[in-house]
Amino acid sequence: MSSVLYQLGRWALRARRLVVLLWVVVLAVVGGGAGLLMQGLDNEVSIPGTEANAALERLAATFPQVSGVSAQVVVVAPDGGTVADDDVRTPVEAAVTALGGVDQVAAVTSPYDEQLAAATNDAGTATILQVQLDGDLGSITDATKAALTDQVDVLRAALPDGARAELGGQLFATEFPAISVTEGLGLVVALVVLVLTLGSFVAAGLPLVNALVGVGVSMGLLFAATSVATIGSTTPMLAVMLGLAVGIDYALFVVSRHRDQLRDGLDVEESVARANATAGSAVVFAGLTVMIALVGLGVAGIPFLTVMGVAAAVGVGIAVLVSLTLLPALLGFAGERLRPKAGRKAARKAARTAPRRFQPASAGPATAAPAGDGQGDGSPTGAARERGVFAAWVRGVTRWPAVTVVVVVVALGALTWPATGLRLALPDAGVLPRDSDARITYDLISDQFGEGFNGPLIVTAPIVTSTDPVGLMNALADEIRALPGVADVPLATPNQSADTGIVQVIPEGGPTSVATEDLVHEIRALRPHLQEKYGVEIAVTGFTAVGIDVSAKLGEALLPFGIVVVGLCLVLLTMVFRSVWVPVKASLGYLLSVGAAFGVVTLVFQHGVLADALNVTRTGPVISFMPIVLMGVLFGLAMDYEVFLVSRMREDYVHGSGPGRARRAVHSGFRGSAPVVTAAAVIMFAVFAAFVPEGDMNLKPIALGLAVGVAVDAFVVRMVLVPAVMALLGEHAWYIPRWLDRLLPHFDVEGEGITKELALADWPEPGATDVVVAHELVVDGPRGPVAGPVTVRVPDGGALVVRGDTGAAVDAVLLSLAGRLRADGSGGAVKVAGFVLPERAGAVRRRVALVDAATPRPSAADAVRAAARAGVRGPVRAVVVLHGEALAERDRRDDLAAALAAAQAAGVAVLVGTTGADATDLLPGAPVADLPGRAVAEPPRTPIPVPVDTVPDTDDTEVSL
CATH class of the missing domain: 1.20.1640.10 (Multidrug efflux transporter AcrB transmembrane domain)
Incomplete structure (x- = not known):
């Protein structure tokens, strides 16, 4: 991955104008798409399959008058008066008629209507006009809300002095969150921290631009997605919050690494590419962990939470993509202006961050940084050097x-x-700002009626088999009225078709109180008793029960x-x-x-x-x-x-x-x-x-x-x-x-792979075209080294025989050179077809053909010829033949030898493994690499010098190059 990011960073810098233009176009397209496709956000929170939600869905079909969302109008008479007074009654009756004529309103209760009576407090000084709407929270239009507000304003003006009329209820219990000036203070703090950390306004501005572009794109996609999915109103704010945070931080890691490399003397292009490969690898890993965790919210099986997690994960993913493409382009535009000025502080930091260097194997074990490098060694003198x-x-x-x-x-x-002692609940109007209309209504209801009137429960039951539906509903109401925690049961009625009945229950506690939650459980605990006595299966629903x-x-x-x-x-x-x-x-x-x-x-x-x-x-x-x-x-x-x-x-x-x-x-x-x-x-x-x-x-x-x-x-x-x-x-x-180390895949989170590739770029010498170069290759097995160390060089069209006492050792070496087996125990260096192993094993596998001579079909000779043809037309540069000793028949060995010679003539290198018998007849005159443990017939090959700054494999044992 680090190699891909290295090339991506270099390309983005060279094509920086194109990259910036592409991101501007992306912003414009997603912004336009959001404007055209946005269908609005949803404030409703529900979970399909819960008892309350399932009962509410059934009521939508059998008793729509009580299943939809509702609003409440609280009317309070002036001091010394009641709602029965003519100066209150007349405007209230007019308001009930006017509210009933508003679009999407199904019914309005009235304190003067015995059939659809509104709740009135014991003193008769306040009443609640229940406005039942036809639809759920997301389907009620802004026009309907505005019309309700206008009618209440008319009512308020018509009431006598001292009287009050307030509009609230479920329809107005939640508000859409919005960005305020306060949220912008976070960006100001971020800018100050970036300036102090990076020491430059130009460098500090890049992470902010990076974050804002990422948030802009993710918000455009999110709002456009409302045309095909239901998205909650909290989701965009969560995505903005996360997008800003990770967008700034991920860019900070890349810019910080870039400036450190500029301080060390790298040119701008090389530094951007390396920063993208090293810090960028960490950014990819960090972004993936956040995205996996967010998508993992779907484990709960809750649709709105899954949408929230996916939307936030998309925002994080876009932040990563912007950090790896747009940021390198912006770093290219900044150029030399980001190079830190020389000075004592810069010199000290350069000394601290200078890479350690490693000695060749002949020089002994790897050594720590020399004294005075500022790293410290844990000793008193080392600690004294660090300030x-x-x-x-x-x-x-x-x-x-x-x-x-x-x-x-x-x-x-x-x-x-x-x-x-943490308690969870869905918020109601009681958490809104104290000066909002819905909060004023909520508090007024609590004062005049009790908190339970802000969150009534609905108990529903199918009564199609009853011969006395009204009597049955009254009996159910009496059973529920006797439960502790019930303040009132104002309504118990069947629907018009007498197949479904409801009982409205007013709890003593508020919608999010422990008492109300306990009451819901108490009512549900009555289910077996009511089933046995009345033959009905009750369910508790309503928006309060849904929230619980x-x-x-x-x-x-x-x-x-x-x-x-x-x-x-x-x-x-x-x-x-x-x-x-x-x-x-x-x-x-x-x-x-x-x-x-x-x-x-x-x-x-x-x-x-x-x-x-x-x-x-x-x-x-x-x-x-x-x-x-x-x-x-x-x-x-x-x-x-x-x-x-x-x-x-x-x-x-x-x-x-x-x-x-x-x-x-x-x-x-x-x-x-x-x-x-x-x-x-x-x-x-x-x-x-x-x-x-x-x-x-x-x-x-x-x-x-x-x-x-x-x-x-x-x-x-x-x-x-x-x-x-x-x-x-x-x-x-x-x-x-x-065993666990071998089982787990490797993830190059700090870009060590590209660091190693850069160190070995001119190895074994500048301009070398060897297909295979290996120095001190060691292959580990579950119980220790299987083969090695091996030091070989095979040029284009060259040949090599790998010979050993055991087939496992020979196979291990050849499979490692073919990119099929990770040489985890290697403390040396290996390049095949110009790619460093094991970091670029995928590229090596595409360029090295593997043939097993022990397999009868296709024959080894035919497989080698096919690989040679691929080498002429495409990327194959070497053929590895396993089990050369398996061909005992002379004609088959001759056929394979001819195929190997033809492959060499085509410029394809050939490597043959054998045990026991020699393979010189397959590759006449080819050098032989004898694995340790058998007599060496050929003179030992000269060790290949390894660059002293080569990074070893990150095994947990100390290695030296």
Whole structure:
């Protein structure tokens, strides 16, 4: 992947005008498409298959008058009067008639109508006109809402002085979130951090441009997608929040690496290509983890949550794509203006970041950086050479690592404890700003009638077999009225066709209270009794019951989603770091970060700690999907910080030597990566925190949870707990069983592959055209080395016989050279057809044909001829023949020998493996590579010098080149 990103970065820089133009066109197209196709967002949250939702869908067919969304008009008489007074009654009756004539209105209750009576309080001073609409929340048009508002304004003007009329209810219980000036403060903070980190306004502006382009494209696609899918109103804000955060951070990693390379003297084009390959590889991995976690929200099986996760994942994916294409083009336009000015600070940083160099095998084991390079060695003198905040930080947290670990775990455990009482619910009008009409109506109903009138329940039952439907409904109402927690049962009636009946239940508690939730369970617990006594199967529904069922379903999804996320964390990090303990430590650290975020959200939104300062309009349960969204998003961000910190520690560990190298790697790796991680975390925190003070109440808990989670994960878990645990584990931190190491795929997250390719670009010498070049090739098996070391060179059209005592050893060497087997134990260097192995094994496989002489059909000779023809017409440059000793018949050996000679004449190199018998008759005069363990007939070949800056394979054993 790093090789592809290297070429992509170089192309984007060279074609920078075209790249910028293409992104401008993409922005224009998706923006225009959004304007033409957008169908609006949806504020309704439901889960198909729950009892409440299924019952509501049945009511839509059998009792549509009560199944749709409703609005409420609260009328309060002036002091000393009642709603029965003529000066109140006349305008109210006129308003009922006018409201009933509004489009999409199915029915309006009236306090003066015995058939469709409106609720009136005990004192007769207030009444609630229930406006039942024909349709769900998403189908009610803005024109209908405006007409209702206008009619209430008319009513308000007609009422006597001192009277009140307010409009609210389910239809107005949620508001569409919008970007405010406060959210822009996050970008200002990000700009300041970028300037301080990168030292240039030009460099600081690039990540902002990168993020804004990515957000613009993702928002255009999201709004255009409303024409084919139902998208919730919270989804765009979540996508904006994530898109800004990751877009800035991913660009920061690339720009920071680019400036470091410019400081080291690279030219602009080469630096951009390398930054795209190295930092870009980490960006791809980070983006993939966030996207996988977001798409993983679908594990809950909840449609609106799945859409939310997919939309946010698309935004992150676009941020990655912009960072890998548009950003290199912008870096090309910036050119030399991003090169840091020479100075003492730059010189010191260049010394600290200078790459380690490795000696050839003949020079002995690899050595650490020379004294005075600023890396430090853990000794008092090495520590004395290091100055700065991060050097002091890492020395402090690793001085007594066990104490640091205990303190962090206890502190975060205490912060997590409040989350044990976390309650979830869907928000209602009670969380809206206090000056909004819907919130005023909500509070007025609570004062005049009780909180339960803001969230009535509907109990429905099929009564088609009843001979007395009215009497049956009254009997069901009496049964329910006797339950604790019931404030009133104002309505119990069958529909016009007498096949379905409803009972309206007013709970004593509010819509999101524990008492109301308990009442729903109590009513459902009556089901067996009512079935036995009356022969009816009841169901509890209504928007309050729907919210309770949604919250329960989301709560049940947390455990399986957590298992998926933690399991994914273990697999991904084991694959990246080739370690058992690093993934375990990272997973436990992630859980501590999530727990702390949950704890803070509980303290603020449920217990009211700092609620006024954060503009929390009402304390109580937290929005139902906050935990699962926070877990998914924070997982990806936590893995980002883990990779950026620990990958540098692993790099320094692999390149180090001598006693104490594990501890030295913790110190040097932390110093090298902590500044960028700090800047990235501060930016993330600023962007998320900016959505808290004025944010939508649906998004506010998520934003606060993410801000706290990022801060805790970056500054406490990754920058305190991680170095302490790594220092405590020492060499054991990098342990992985050999079988597991071979089983897991390799992921080049830091671009080591392209670094190795660049180091070997002119190896074995400039202009060399050898098809196969191998120096000290060693192939490992499950129990140790299988074959090697092998040092060979095969030119174009050349030949080589690989001979050994065992077929396994010969096959291992040849399959490695053919790109079919990863030489994990190799501490040397291998290039085949100009591509470095094992990093470019895919390219090698397309250029090396593999023939098994032991297979009768097609014959080995025919297979070699086919490969030779492919070499003339296409990319094949070598043929590898296994089991050359299998051809005992002379005519078959002669046929194969002739085919091999023809292949050589066509310029295709041939390699033949054999055991026991010689293969000189197959390749007369060809050099023979005898594997260690048998007598060597030919003189030993001259070792091939390897560049001293070659990067070794990232195996967990020390290697030297």
